[in-house]
Amino acid sequence: MNPAFSVVVFTLAAGAGQGLVAAIAVALLIGVPIDAPFVRTALAAAIALLLVGLAASFLHLGRPARAWRAVAMWRTSWLSREVIVLPAFIALVAAWWWASGHAKSVAAMTLLPLAALAGAALLWYCTAMIYACLRFIEEWAHPLTIVNFSLLGVSSGLMLASALAALAGANRVRGPMAAAAAAATLVAWIARALALRRNAALRHRSTLQSATGIRSPRLVQTSMGMSAGSFNTREFFHRASLAALARLKLAAHVLAFALPCLLAALVAAGALPPLLSVVAALVQFPGLVADRWLFFAQAKHPQNLYYQVVS
């Protein structure tokens, strides 16, 4: 597939926002000493990220003014479900942000964090199922897609929480957040590496023979039927060289996982000053962009079998 930057930005920004909300919710629920001003700062940052994601998703549409129609087919379409869950989740986080500015009510301390946690998980599931449900895009049609969308969101959210805690001087929170960020990033790295390995070894079910019904073992296309490309050649081919893909993969491994994981672990252990949590989050961002770009680029759409030779 040819990765669309609007979708890369949307899935990353919303995913990090969800992760940040989930981090604060879990911290509150398990009794990490976290004060109300920091909760409000983190939730405001999460809402900003979610709104950036929402805006990016509009950029993907050919007819953004009709976007409201996308809520219609929630019975069958994961995209429709996501379109419903995303604004609902933003509203929920906004309600929690508002409530946390008031007295330490049960709603602000327990009910809303629980609901936000469930909302974040549901949104990850919807987003990932958009890709995982396309059974003939075999790189995506696997439970690891759901695992990875969730874990990358959790990892980037915790990195952000840890950076925000360092910036806000929330001293009692930043240690646990940095430790959790390091652990989550390590787990996310393992899961993503498993998916990358699986995809690299994948043997696709569709062949030129099954696509055309022509049984001959030697079968080549001599013309795709046009000379200068079409939607089919623009949307489904990324055109990056193998060397560029290899560099991106390395960038993803180092920047999205190895380096931030190491930095967060050293900050948590007290070996590095807390402000390096900010560096970890900043370093992770380009790594995540490279990784999400690869997620799309690595998917070989079966329609590409029909578009091999220009003439």
Place this chain on the structure above:
Amino acid sequence: MIAALKALFGRAEAPAVAEPSDPPARQLALVIDLNVCVGCHACVTSCKEWNTGGAAGPLFDDNAYGANPTGTFFNRVQTYEAGVFPDTETIHFPKSCLHCEEPPCVPVCPTGASYKRKSDGIVLVDYDKCIGCKYCAWACPYGAREIDEARQVMTKCTLCVDRLEDSSLAVDDRKPACVKACPTGARLFGDVKDAGSEVARAIRERGGYSLMPEWGTRPANQYLPRRVVAAAADRHEGNPAAENGAAGAVVAGDARTAGAADAAAGAPRP
């Protein structure tokens, strides 16, 4: 809320597969005869000509007379070469929307703009509801859908639905433009559910097969495999396999294509 969540998660096991709803009583479709397609592209140009003049507005064209012309087309003719020299065959292969009986593009559409018409099984896009998210194109394994870059809505073969129902046209003209244009009669059109129709007979008697049967989309359009002709068989003189018609038949339905239609027909394969 609980019921809604159950509804959400309940479908995780069978995503993007249309519910087995009442199958349409009729299923209009094309049957492409690979024996006689000569790759002239008349179906491509007649399709573009008819559909660019329709009520939905012109189909996008960019740089039409320049070095790199591109635009929206519903139908293409591709060319493949099968076999090893000197026993090679050139196969011209028209490809358009297959109007699947289980169209994976329909359930994924978030707005309901993509639908399969109950009355005759044609898969259509309501251009007024389409938001141009392109998800249906991702969900089609055949690459049958193209976004119109100018109108920013998804477009595809309609089987010339505006010809089929135009009572001002002569009855013989109420067919897709590509079918009318084909000089060799390689494109048959009709109701594949009507056992007595020309298309159902062709599928039954001549081993019609579907593309990418591995995904269970059950395309309505079928292809007729090439037959071994006497001249081709003669070249293999002395080869016992050639004499009973086994060799030279490089074109035939893939063994895995033995779908419902083939099984019912029990068509012998070359």
